[in-house]
Amino acid sequence: MDSALPTTQTRNAEAAKTEPRDTVTITDNRTGKSYEIPIKHDTIRAMDLRQIKVAPTDFGMISYDPAYNNTASCISRVTFIDGDAGILRYRGYPIEELAEKSTYLETAYLLLYGELPTATQLKEWQYHIVHHTFIHESIKKFLDGFHYDAHPMGMLISTIAALSTFYHDAKDIFNPEARKKQTYRLIGKMPTIAAFSYRHSLGMPFVYPDNDLSYPGNFLNMLFRTSETRYRPNPTLERALDVLFILHADHEQNCSTNTVRGVGSSHVDPYCATAAAIAALYGPLHGGANEEVLRMLVEIGSVGKVPDFIKRVKAGETKLMGFGHRVYKNYDPRARIIKKIAYEVFDLMGKNPLLEIALECERIALEDEYFVKRKLYPNVDFYTGLIYQSMGFPMTMFPVLFAIPRMSGWIAQWEELILDPEQKIARPRQIYLGQATRTYAPIERRG
Numbered sequence: 001m002d003s004a005l006p007t008t009q010t011r012n013a014e015a016a017k018t019e020p021r022d023t024v025t026i027t028d029n030r031t032g033k034s035y036e037i038p039i040k041h042d043t044i045r046a047m048d049l050r051q052i053k054v055a056p057t058d059f060g061m062i063s064y065d066p067a068y069n070n071t072a073s074c075i076s077r078v079t080f081i082d083g084d085a086g087i088l089r090y091r092g093y094p095i096e097e098l099a100e101k102s103t104y105l106e107t108a109y110l111l112l113y114g115e116l117p118t119a120t121q122l123k124e125w126q127y128h129i130v131h132h133t134f135i136h137e138s139i140k141k142f143l144d145g146f147h148y149d150a151h152p153m154g155m156l157i158s159t160i161a162a163l164s165t166f167y168h169d170a171k172d173i174f175n176p177e178a179r180k181k182q183t184y185r186l187i188g189k190m191p192t193i194a195a196f197s198y199r200h201s202l203g204m205p206f207v208y209p210d211n212d213l214s215y216p217g218n219f220l221n222m223l224f225r226t227s228e229t230r231y232r233p234n235p236t237l238e239r240a241l242d243v244l245f246i247l248h249a250d251h252e253q254n255c256s257t258n259t260v261r262g263v264g265s266s267h268v269d270p271y272c273a274t275a276a277a278i279a280a281l282y283g284p285l286h287g288g289a290n291e292e293v294l295r296m297l298v299e300i301g302s303v304g305k306v307p308d309f310i311k312r313v314k315a316g317e318t319k320l321m322g323f324g325h326r327v328y329k330n331y332d333p334r335a336r337i338i339k340k341i342a343y344e345v346f347d348l349m350g351k352n353p354l355l356e357i358a359l360e361c362e363r364i365a366l367e368d369e370y371f372v373k374r375k376l377y378p379n380v381d382f383y384t385g386l387i388y389q390s391m392g393f394p395m396t397m398f399p400v401l402f403a404i405p406r407m408s409g410w411i412a413q414w415e416e417l418i419l420d421p422e423q424k425i426a427r428p429r430q431i432y433l434g435q436a437t438r439t440y441a442p443i444e445r446r447g
């Protein structure tokens with residue numbers, strides 16, 4: 001990997017004034033000393049701050065950035081986002097084009113290998129994924145152990161972690177062949193485990209994969225097949241799900257991707273690292289938001305009650321779920337495409353009665369100063385729940401539908417981490433503001 005940000009050079013502040021160059025000069029007013037720090041890609045290395053000291057024995061300066069608001073943790077070539085312009089590209093391809101022309105499996109290949117596959121490569125890739133959709137019978141027993149009302153995300157996290165106990169070669173993370181194998185397994189088995197979790201919650205028998213169907217078609221088969229000898233997915237729903245999978249496949253350094261990189265940096269196997277990522281995704285501020293949006297719309301109850309709800313949001317009593325984004329300060333480009341898919345699904349399945357409430361929330365929010373000032377727009381999760389509900393999914397399955405396609409993005413980012421010579425075990429610093437040294441007091445002398 002050609003990285004890299006240059007390492008520090010300390011130069012004289014006077015020289016820095018004379019000619020323009022890619023450096024920044026920091027003057028420490030405690031000492032009057034100046035430091036010239038290299039800039040590359042509009043970035044300075046945090047480690048270059050360490051030389052800034054008052055006394056030679058000092059630890060040196062560090063940067064403080066809770067929640068990584070302004071810190072790059074890696075160099076990546078997978079996904080590009082321009083949050084102000086509302087642009088999202090996978091490996092350079094605009095999301096709109098992929099959503100229109102690609103399939104999820106082709107997009108997953110692109111994310112993982114950097115190029116769109118040739119016809120032969122795609123055939124081979126699909127063959128490998130399809131031949132890893134079955135799960136070990138012992139995993140079925142494991143799933144049977146969950147309570148009937150277990151949340152499917154909890155089941156998914158645990159089962160993906162459990163896969164690491166089945167595939168010992170997964171520990172061989174520096175072996176490209178072993179990594180490839182785990183990639184096939186993880187992408188192939190996600191829909192099976194997700195569907196089995198759903199069937200378990202209904203007390204219905206598991207449906208085994210049908211490898212003649214497409215990736216989303218087979219998923220629908222494993223979820224919804226009952227007594228038919230052969231399940232035939234509805235082509236509109238199959239395509240809608242495939243596009244939703246494309247839209248959710250990667251999103252650069254979000255909370256769950258940062259988790260897969262953080263956990264993966266300890267060199268644990270990819271099952272444990274991606275199980276941790278699914279756990280991060282489960283939270284209501286991340287992939288759990290689609291479920292929360294639906295609960296919110298149900299709670300609002302009618303279009304007439306939207307203004308009161310918005311008042312409560314503005315008073316800080318609650319959030320407008322499905323709105324706002326750390327990176328997008330403009331309409332989330334995925335939300336635009338999703339809104340279009342919603343109408344295609346509603347044309348087939350009938351309009352979701354909650355749609356009017358959602359549209360009214362959006363209408364008011366896009367005009368209201370509170371939201372405008374904070375640049376809060378609908379994100380990917382605002383309309384997906386309505387689509388999923390119309391397709392027949394229960395709310396608890398919504399975050400699972402986010403997790404299935406995100407697996408390809410997580411693995412692409414994990415692979416990039418593993419191959420990046422600059423990466424080490426993730427280990428942030430802290431600013432310690434706790435007690436200084438104290439002497440242990442026996443219990444009778446406390447209080």
Ligand code: CMC
Nearest residue numbers: 285286287289319320321322323324325326374379380381
């Ligand atoms: N409703 C009401 N106010 C909000 C919302 C919201 N959904 N989101 C942000 N704000 C306000 C927030 O209170 C703050 O106001 P103030 O400046 O007065 O304190 C301001 O907007 C900035 O918010 P922030 O919390 O600093 O923004 P963040 O970048 O830390 O958080 C977020 C991003 C997505 C966690 C947040 O917008 C949020 O909680 N949204 C609702 C949950 C949601 O929809 N999550 C899905 C995100 S997209 C899918 C994914 O990739 O995870």
